Amino acid sequence: MDNPRARILNTASLLFHQQGYNSTGINQIIDEAKVAKASFYQYFRSKDELCIAFLRFRHEYWFAELQAYTQHITGREGFIERVFDFIIHMNKKENYRGCSFLNILSELSKDQEAILAVIQSHKNDLRNFFENRLEKSLLATHIYLLFESAIIESQLFKSNELVYKSKEIINYII
Amino acid sequence: MDNPRARILNTASLLFHQQGYNSTGINQIIDEAKVAKASFYQYFRSKDELCIAFLRFRHEYWFAELQAYTQHITGREGFIERVFDFIIHMNKKENYRGCSFLNILSELSKDQEAILAVIQSHKNDLRNFFENRLEKSLLATHIYLLFESAIIESQLFKSNELVYKSKEIINYII
DNA sequence: TCATAAACAGACAAGTCTGTCTATTTATTC
DNA sequence: GAATAAATAGACAGACTTGTCTGTTTATGA
Numbered sequence A, B: 001m002d003n004p005r006a007r008i009l010n011t012a013s014l015l016f017h018q019q020g021y022n023s024t025g026i027n028q029i030i031d032e033a034k035v036a037k038a039s040f041y042q043y044f045r046s047k048d049e050l051c052i053a054f055l056r057f058r059h060e061y062w063f064a065e066l067q068a069y070t071q072h073i074t075g076r077e078g079f080i081e082r083v084f085d086f087i088i089h090m091n092k093k094e095n096y097r098g099c100s101f102l103n104i105l106s107e108l109s110k111d112q113e114a115i116l117a118v119i120q121s122h123k124n125d126l127r128n129f130f131e132n133r134l135e136k137s138l139l140a141t142h143i144y145l146l147f148e149s150a151i152i153e154s155q156l157f158k159s160n161e162l163v164y165k166s167k168e169i170i171n172y173i174i
Numbered sequence C: 001t002c003a004t005a006a007a008c009a010g011a012c013a014a015g016t017c018t019g020t021c022t023a024t025t026t027a028t029t030c
Numbered sequence D: 001g002a003a004t005a006a007a008t009a010g011a012c013a014g015a016c017t018t019g020t021c022t023g024t025t026t027a028t029g030a
Helices: A004-019 A026-033 A037-043 A047-070 A076-094 A100-105 A113-134 A138-157 A161-173 B004-019 B026-033 B037-043 B047-070 B076-094 B100-105 B113-134 B138-157 B161-173
Strands: none
Touching (some): A004 A026, A004 A037, A004 A047, A026 A037, A047 A100, A047 A113, A076 A138, A100 A138, A100 B138, A113 A138, A138 B138, A138 B161, A161 B138, B004 B037, B047 B113, B076 B138, B100 B138, B113 B138
C-alpha cells in the first residue's frame, strides 16, 4: 500500500469493480490513489495496460482466496458445497459485484484482444481448478457452469437465492 | 424501418450489442440511423430512456424468437434440447455477442435502478418460461442456470463448446 | 393551396475522457 | 553533501460526451 504502483492497482481494483471499466477514468484513479498523473504513466503505458495488470492482480488475489477457502476440504461433496459457500462469502464481502472478468468482458470492443485473452485464461484456470479437484469429468464442467451462473445471478438480483438453488440441484443429482 | 423512432431503435440495438452501451454515443446512433438530433430527443428524453426502450424492444424480439423456435416441441427432453439449440442458433445469427441484458448489467452504476429493473424483469420472465414448460421444479431452475452460463461462455470463448456440454450434462441427468 | 406538424442540419455549452508535457519537490545513493 | 532517481502538481491538447437550441426544409391533411 506504500508504493505508487500498488496504490494504483488497489484503487483501480476498487473502482473498476464498483463502477465498471469504461466508467472509471484515469483522473479518478490517480486522485484517489494519491498519485501524480506522470507517475501513473510511468508504471502503465495506457489504461488498457492498467486493465490487464488489474486483471492479473485480481486473478492472483481471487484464486488465493478460493484456494484458502477450499484447501482443507477432502471429500467431493464437501468440496462442492464449500465452493458455493465461497460465492456467498465473496458476495457478502464485495457487495454482490459479480465477476470482475465477466464484467469487463461486456465492455470490450473488438480490438481489445489482449484483455480478452486474460479473461479467457482466467476462466480456463477456473475450469481446470474444478477438473483437478473433481477429476476431468462431466461433473467438473457441470459445477463450473453452475458456479458461473450462480455468480451472475447473485449480481443481477443482489441475492444468494440461486446459489442455494445450485447447491440443492447438485445435492439432488449426486 | 421507415419512421425515425424505429430507425433509432434498430440502430441502437445493433450498436449497443456490438460495442456496448457506454461505448456507443448518441451522435453515432443518430448518424447511422439518419435522424436529426432534435428528432432523437423528441422521442427519447435521455440516453438512459433509450436504453430502457431498447431493452423492452429487445425483450419482445428475443422472446418471440425463442417462442417460435420452441413452440412446436411437445416432450420435455425435446424441449430442453431445442432450447440449447436456440443458443447455437442465436450465436451464429448474432456472432456470439451474448446476452444484451447481462452485457448492460455490467455497465450500470448504482443510480440506474430503472434499467436494472428491466433486466431483472427479463430474467424473471425467462425463468418463468422454463417453469411453465417444465413445471415449477428444480429442473426448471437447473435449465435456467445452465442456459445462462451457456450463453455467457459462448460469448467469452466465441464457441458453442459449452452449449454442447450443457446438453450432454442434461442428457446424462434426465 | 395553405396551415400545421414533423422532420431536417448543425452550432453550441459544459463537461468528460486519455495521454503529454513542463517544472518542482522529495528520496535515495555514492 | 552532491548527484541521481523518483515522485509531485497541474496545465494543456485534442477528442470525445450528452443535451439544448435555432432555424430551415419537407410532409401531411383540410
